[in-house]
Amino acid sequence: MPRRSSLFAYGVTRLVMAFPMLLILLTVVFAVLRIIPGDPIYALYGGRAPPSVVMAQRHKLGLDQPLYLQFANYIAQVFTGNFGTSLGPIFGGQNVLDVIMQRLPATIELAIGSMLVATIIGMSVGILSGINRDRIVDVVGRLYGTIIFVIPIFWLGLMLQFVFAVDLKWFPVNSRFDVSIPPPVPITGLYTIDSLLQGRLDAFAVAVRHLFLPCLTLGLVLSGFFTKTVRANLLRTVGADYVEAARARGIRRRAIVMRYAFKNALIPVITVLGLEFAILFAGAVLTETTFNWNGMGLLLVNSIEVQDYPLIQGTIIVYSFIIVIISLMVDFLNGLIDPRVRY
Amino acid sequence: MTESDDSFADLKAQQPVLPRPFLGRLLYPLMENRRTLAGVLSWIGLGIVVAFIVIAVLAPILAPYPVQGPSAIVAPKLQPPSLTHLMGTDESGQDVFSRVLWGAQTSLEVMAIGVVLALAIGFPVGLYSGYSGGAVDRIILLVMDSIYAFPGLLLALLVAVMLGKGVFNIGIAITVIYIPLYYRVTRNQTLSIREEPYVEAARGLGARPWTIMWSYIAYNVLVTIPVIFALSAADAILTAAGLSFLGLGIQWPTPDWGLDLSIANTFGDIGNGIWWTSFFPGLMIILLTVGLSFLGEGLNDIVNPLLRKERA
Amino acid sequence: MLRTEDLSVHYATSRGYIHALDNISLDVASGETVGIVGETGCGKSTLGKAILSILPPRTRVTGHLLFRGTDLNALDREALRRLQGEEIALIFQDPVTRLNPLMTIQEHFLETIRAHQKVSKREALERTTAALTSMRVPESRIRNYPHEFSGGMRQRIMIALALVLTPSLLVADEPTTSLDVIVEAQILEILQDLKRNYRMSLLLITHNLGIVAEVCDRVAVLYAGKVVELGSVTDIFARPVHPYTRLLLQSIIHLDTKELRSIDGQPPDLLFPPSGCRFHPRCPYAKPVCQEKVPPLEEFRPGQSAACLFGKDFV
Numbered sequence: 001m002p003r004r005s006s007l008f009a010y011g012v013t014r015l016v017m018a019f020p021m022l023l024i025l026l027t028v029v030f031a032v033l034r035i036i037p038g039d040p041i042y043a044l045y046g047g048r049a050p051p052s053v054v055m056a057q058r059h060k061l062g063l064d065q066p067l068y069l070q071f072a073n074y075i076a077q078v079f080t081g082n083f084g085t086s087l088g089p090i091f092g093g094q095n096v097l098d099v100i101m102q103r104l105p106a107t108i109e110l111a112i113g114s115m116l117v118a119t120i121i122g123m124s125v126g127i128l129s130g131i132n133r134d135r136i137v138d139v140v141g142r143l144y145g146t147i148i149f150v151i152p153i154f155w156l157g158l159m160l161q162f163v164f165a166v167d168l169k170w171f172p173v174n175s176r177f178d179v180s181i182p183p184p185v186p187i188t189g190l191y192t193i194d195s196l197l198q199g200r201l202d203a204f205a206v207a208v209r210h211l212f213l214p215c216l217t218l219g220l221v222l223s224g225f226f227t228k229t230v231r232a233n234l235l236r237t238v239g240a241d242y243v244e245a246a247r248a249r250g251i252r253r254r255a256i257v258m259r260y261a262f263k264n265a266l267i268p269v270i271t272v273l274g275l276e277f278a279i280l281f282a283g284a285v286l287t288e289t290t291f292n293w294n295g296m297g298l299l300l301v302n303s304i305e306v307q308d309y310p311l312i313q314g315t316i317i318v319y320s321f322i323i324v325i326i327s328l329m330v331d332f333l334n335g336l337i338d339p340r341v342r343y
Numbered sequence: 344m345t346e347s348d349d350s351f352a353d354l355k356a357q358q359p360v361l362p363r364p365f366l367g368r369l370l371y372p373l374m375e376n377r378r379t380l381a382g383v384l385s386w387i388g389l390g391i392v393v394a395f396i397v398i399a400v401l402a403p404i405l406a407p408y409p410v411q412g413p414s415a416i417v418a419p420k421l422q423p424p425s426l427t428h429l430m431g432t433d434e435s436g437q438d439v440f441s442r443v444l445w446g447a448q449t450s451l452e453v454m455a456i457g458v459v460l461a462l463a464i465g466f467p468v469g470l471y472s473g474y475s476g477g478a479v480d481r482i483i484l485l486v487m488d489s490i491y492a493f494p495g496l497l498l499a500l501l502v503a504v505m506l507g508k509g510v511f512n513i514g515i516a517i518t519v520i521y522i523p524l525y526y527r528v529t530r531n532q533t534l535s536i537r538e539e540p541y542v543e544a545a546r547g548l549g550a551r552p553w554t555i556m557w558s559y560i561a562y563n564v565l566v567t568i569p570v571i572f573a574l575s576a577a578d579a580i581l582t583a584a585g586l587s588f589l590g591l592g593i594q595w596p597t598p599d600w601g602l603d604l605s606i607a608n609t610f611g612d613i614g615n616g617i618w619w620t621s622f623f624p625g626l627m628i629i630l631l632t633v634g635l636s637f638l639g640e641g642l643n644d645i646v647n648p649l650l651r652k653e654r655a
Numbered sequence: 656m657l658r659t660e661d662l663s664v665h666y667a668t669s670r671g672y673i674h675a676l677d678n679i680s681l682d683v684a685s686g687e688t689v690g691i692v693g694e695t696g697c698g699k700s701t702l703g704k705a706i707l708s709i710l711p712p713r714t715r716v717t718g719h720l721l722f723r724g725t726d727l728n729a730l731d732r733e734a735l736r737r738l739q740g741e742e743i744a745l746i747f748q749d750p751v752t753r754l755n756p757l758m759t760i761q762e763h764f765l766e767t768i769r770a771h772q773k774v775s776k777r778e779a780l781e782r783t784t785a786a787l788t789s790m791r792v793p794e795s796r797i798r799n800y801p802h803e804f805s806g807g808m809r810q811r812i813m814i815a816l817a818l819v820l821t822p823s824l825l826v827a828d829e830p831t832t833s834l835d836v837i838v839e840a841q842i843l844e845i846l847q848d849l850k851r852n853y854r855m856s857l858l859l860i861t862h863n864l865g866i867v868a869e870v871c872d873r874v875a876v877l878y879a880g881k882v883v884e885l886g887s888v889t890d891i892f893a894r895p896v897h898p899y900t901r902l903l904l905q906s907i908i909h910l911d912t913k914e915l916r917s918i919d920g921q922p923p924d925l926l927f928p929p930s931g932c933r934f935h936p937r938c939p940y941a942k943p944v945c946q947e948k949v950p951p952l953e954e955f956r957p958g959q960s961a962a963c964l965f966g967k968d969f970v
Binding site: 021024025027028029032033146147151154155158159161162165166278279282285286290300301304305307316319323 | 488495496498584601613614622625633
């Protein structure tokens, strides 16, 4: 006999299943970085260092050990949070993890803002499209969904910069903050939250102005896929059998839309949100480069420029962790909303 | 089937055992559906893609100015679009229009290497994996799914970093991220076709596994490939552009759309009000991607219902 | 209680209008159980949905649908809504998909009750448990979700949901088709109870002649969207007039059936229904005139009518 769905049990199950996923991602990173031909250390010195120096560095980093030993070390290091020290010119000598953590809040701020934009635009357009099936609004909405997805993020960012920052001068062109006023004291690292926490509305305003265009850029591109999914789900639920049965019982149209169509349509959307996070990170890298946004994405790009091997590896690993955590949260949210999933 | 039948008669004569020829199965629905929305979309898409191929091939002839080397510096830097320079000039004085035309070559090269290689590897492996089943299948599946789980751009980034500069290396990076896709699609199709009666019949008649795989299953799976190919090619263009935007692989002064955007960004062109160095290369990316998307989605709308009807 | 006069329902599709129902005229008296029988695709379900006014948009409805004298086709949306569920209720064929998977059973009931009457939560809960208990659904499971119940249970929940506001007319569209025979017997017993104790009018739509014989007072036989015969259960089963009814009865399998007999041919395409009598392509007694003239519903015996030009030959 079926038993009561337990949210708690479900949560624990998902948590346990997250570990293999994490392991897989970490292995992929390892495979690419160490197995693919190409000597990063050699490249780091621009091919100019004598072989002995290169050998010494390799030994220091443990790169001359057999592969399985390297892997074991790698896993051990990752889980103890030891990502080594940066080799490049900018952050040379600093602990990689520290550097990454400094830049993480910026990316989080960008991510949250973009997700907000994407959700709002995506859901509005999707719902409007679905409700007015096959009319002009719908056609425009569907076209939007298809086209916005193929626009390169960086191009969109540059164009938005041109129109809104240069031409109309509504927003600054790039970076996170102005030099004219002091930034808020870092508590969370998110300029917006920190300014509010300290009651500094001037700083808040500046932070938001700087945040707007990058979030709009990334958000727009993400919303494309959203639109299509929301619309498809809305159409599917509205025609559903239980909606017809509810109508036969005299349930008001508004109640039907809210409790039946809306809520049911949301379920796959939550999953899509989770999937979108992976795209979000790829997009974040591009957006941060375009807007000179000091987040992890820009850090990654900079470290690639200088071939800072530990930093590159560290950044990707942190990205992997974040992806797994987000997947977990999405799964949990899903279980919260849809009781069928809980087994 | 009236005219189409005759034009493929010789193809048919060559392979009497198999279902209708591959090209026939693809082109016939395209012709049939040319008035429907999906059909129109496919034709527009096809047209755009062909146009780009033509541009790439004829770039040396079409481009008004040369694009690499000292002879490329033809005008003062950063001139806005004019009659002599339709799309203006860039930071080094090269003509943007010519660079944009030549850029098609680079993009198509990367796409050709990347996606075609991914198909060439992913398809047979998927076929083999799906057909064999068992432990072999599971292991390959695990590896492929792991790669698939990783965000595309990031993985390509890593690979490109390790491999170093060059168009070819970018191509390989693209290959790596698309192999799992082709593998997956092929494997799924193989799994479902494997259970079809005519495959069982062939097995019963004692055909060798290799023959079954290629003549029967592969042939049928192949029809679904063009759709995936078009759509993943669209995605590949974006990814490749993204990679060169981030400074990987393709180096100056090779003409490449992503690279041009990267340079425009680094030099802060937009901040200085210079839009044409970013606008036009980006526009080309969009057009090519849209063309491939239309082609892919249009084909999808046409081919899928047919497959469903055939299988039902 | 319910009367339809020349009711026609045409669905709009891209290829034209589907003539699901054409000039249907029948009536259900208070406390009476009327069966609607016919093959798949003859318009039975459409009739149920038409009565409940839940047809899809862009459907052409003509004629009169009178419930206690009021024409439902002329009412506005809110007036209709008030009737739906409270005065007229519908039980669907497939219980599996008819409940919202995201709502508990309790929520379904409370929602339905509160959509029509202002009662306190406690009172609503009392009514819910009463309804569920009468359908032999354990009260303890009121907080479960639909997917945690078996098909038979779900159908009982649906019936309870339909009855919780004590409607005067219940339309049951193939209520037992997707259930096993034991559950079917239970449900039929419940329906009979309702008929006896509450004087509720029941319109039972089914293709199963067996349950019609057991439960119904009168029967209407539908074919291709038209009523071909109408009469009391005894008349229809013992003395059928219309050829279709006769063939239908012949095809029922009994213990001593030696030969399987079915009706040749397929039900017609309702996009372009046959001219004249819609049964003429499959009727073994068809004459040329059957293709030209549409037979009206004529009364051949007191209380029994059939739509056949040669009806009196079969009396």
